[in-house]
Amino acid sequence: MSPSALYRTVARAEAITWTLLIIAMVLKYAVKVGDWPVSIAGFVHGFVFLTYIATSVLVGMNQRWSKRLILGAAATSVIPYLTVPFDRWLERRGKLVGSWRTQASEHPADQRWTDSTMRWLVARPVLSSIALFVLIVAVFSTMLVMGPPGGRS
Template identity: 85%
Template structure:
């Protein structure tokens, strides 16, 4: 899977989970069916939200985006559906072009520890996927223990 297809897939999944969460909120507050729709949709959205942020960082580092652009990409997940137009903007600007960088090049940034770590990670996609999944689950679990924004009830 290329950086572009990974980013695009997760950006779209993030928008879909926003839809699920909004529909669940309508069911909870408008139709008053109880908390269960928001519990389910919120769980799914929360996990995909964190996955999108990790993907934005990973793809951004691979594509040598600026720190501001990486932060901006992560921030688009906060506003419903903004990941889709942002993805299209990245595509138009050529920010998603290119494969995973597994080898060092003559680019000066390739001498930094962050880039060598990035190359090591993308050269081991299975290990990286498992590790990032564990990290996302750990962060997500911690957030579940802390409770929803605004408290419970």
């Protein structure tokens, strides 16, 4: 899967889980079916939210985005549905063109430890997927222990 395809897939998944969360909130507050829809949709959305942030960082590093652009990409996940138009914006500006960089080039950035680590990760997609999954689960589990925004009722 290319960086563009991965980014687009996760960006759309993030937008879909926003929809699920919004529907769940309508069911909870307007239809009064209880907390369970928000618990389920919130769990799924939270996991995809963290996955989108990790994907933004990985793809951004691979594509040599500026730190500001990587931060902006990650921030789009906070506003419902913004990940999809941002993906289109990146596409129009050629920010998603190219394949995964697994070999160092003459580019000065390729000499940094962050870029060599990124190349190592993308050269081992199965291992990297497992490692990123474990990292996301660890962050997600920590957030679940801390509780929801605004505290527990």
